[in-house]
Amino acid sequence: MNQALALRAAAFGLVAALLTRTAPAEDSHAHWSYSGATGPAHWAEEDATFTACGPGTDRHQSPINIDSAAKKDLPPIQFDYKPIPLKVTDTGHSFQVNAPPGSGGITIGADHYELVQFHFHEPSEETFHGHHNAMVAHLVHKNAKGELAVVAVQIRTGKENAFLKPVFDDFPAKGSTERDMPGATIDLTTFLPRTHGYYTYEGSLTTPPCSEGVRWLELKLPVEASAAQVQAFAARYSHNARPTQPLNGRTVAESKD
Ligand SMILES: [Zn+2]
Numbered sequence: 001m002n003q004a005l006a007l008r009a010a011a012f013g014l015v016a017a018l019l020t021r022t023a024p025a026e027d028s029h030a031h032w033s034y035s036g037a038t039g040p041a042h043w044a045e046e047d048a049t050f051t052a053c054g055p056g057t058d059r060h061q062s063p064i065n066i067d068s069a070a071k072k073d074l075p076p077i078q079f080d081y082k083p084i085p086l087k088v089t090d091t092g093h094s095f096q097v098n099a100p101p102g103s104g105g106i107t108i109g110a111d112h113y114e115l116v117q118f119h120f121h122e123p124s125e126e127t128f129h130g131h132h133n134a135m136v137a138h139l140v141h142k143n144a145k146g147e148l149a150v151v152a153v154q155i156r157t158g159k160e161n162a163f164l165k166p167v168f169d170d171f172p173a174k175g176s177t178e179r180d181m182p183g184a185t186i187d188l189t190t191f192l193p194r195t196h197g198y199y200t201y202e203g204s205l206t207t208p209p210c211s212e213g214v215r216w217l218e219l220k221l222p223v224e225a226s227a228a229q230v231q232a233f234a235a236r237y238s239h240n241a242r243p244t245q246p247l248n249g250r251t252v253a254e255s256k257d
Contacts, residue, residue: 032208040242043208053210060212061245062203063125069199069254075109077196083185090172094119094240105141113141113149122234125206125241134230149215158224163191168229193221197257201250206242
C-alpha cells in the first residue's frame with residue numbers, strides 16, 4: 001500500500017470508529033432485551049453481574065403476580081415530592097425522568113427514601129389475579145443506606161393524563177438519549193391516585209442486574225391515561241415488561257385502606 005492509500009485507509013478507519021461510537025447508548029453495555037436470544041430467560045447469561053436474574057428456588061425476584069395478600073396495619077406512605085426538571089431520558093429500554101438530589105421522597109413509618117427516578121413499562125409488569133394493566137409507572141427511591149423502595153402506579157386506559165402529557169407528547173427523538181425542556185418542571189404529586197392504599201413485598205429490580213432487597217409498594221388504585229397516550233409510548237417501547245417471577249415462599253401484605 002502506498003502512503004496516500006495508507007492515509008486514506010487510516011482516515012476511513014477513523015470515520016468508521018467515530019460512526020461506531022455514535023451507535024445507541026445501550027450498545028456500550030451488555031445486550032439485553034425483552035424478547036428472543038437476549039430476552040428475560042437469557043439475562044443471567046448476558047453478563048457475570050446478572051446472575052440474580054437467573055432461576056433458583058431461593059430467588060426473591062420481581063415482578064410478581066399478586067393473587068392473595070394478608071391485610072395488616074401497615075403505616076401509610078407519606079409522599080413529599082417537589083417539582084423536578086422535565087428532562088426525559090431514553091434508557092434504551094424505557095423512557096425515564098431522573099430526579100436531582102432534593103426532589104423529596106416518601107416516608108413509611110420511620111423509613112425515609114428520596115426519589116431517584118421514574119420510568120414506565122407497557123403493559124404493567126406486575127399482574128393482579130393474572131391481569132396486566134395497560135402500563136405501570138415505577139417511582140424509584142433510595143434511603144441513606146442505599147436501599148431501594150419502588151412505588152408502582154398502575155395506569156389503565158381512560159381519560160387523558162395531564163401529568164403524562166408533557167412527558168409523552170414529546171419523547172426524545174430516535175437516536176438521541178435525552179430531551180430537555182429548560183425551565184419546565186413536573187410534580188409527581190399530581191400523578192398519584194386519590195388514595196394510597198398499597199400491597200407490599202420484598203423483591204428485586206425488574207431489569208438487569210435484578211438486584212434483590214428492593215421494597216415494593218404497589219398502589220392499589222390505578223390512574224388513567226388515554227389510549228392515544230398508551231399508544232404513543234408503545235410506538236417506541238412495546239412489551240418492555242419482564243414476566244412475573246415465582247414467589248418462592250414470599251408473602252404479600254396489604255394495607256387496610
Ligand atoms: Zn420498572
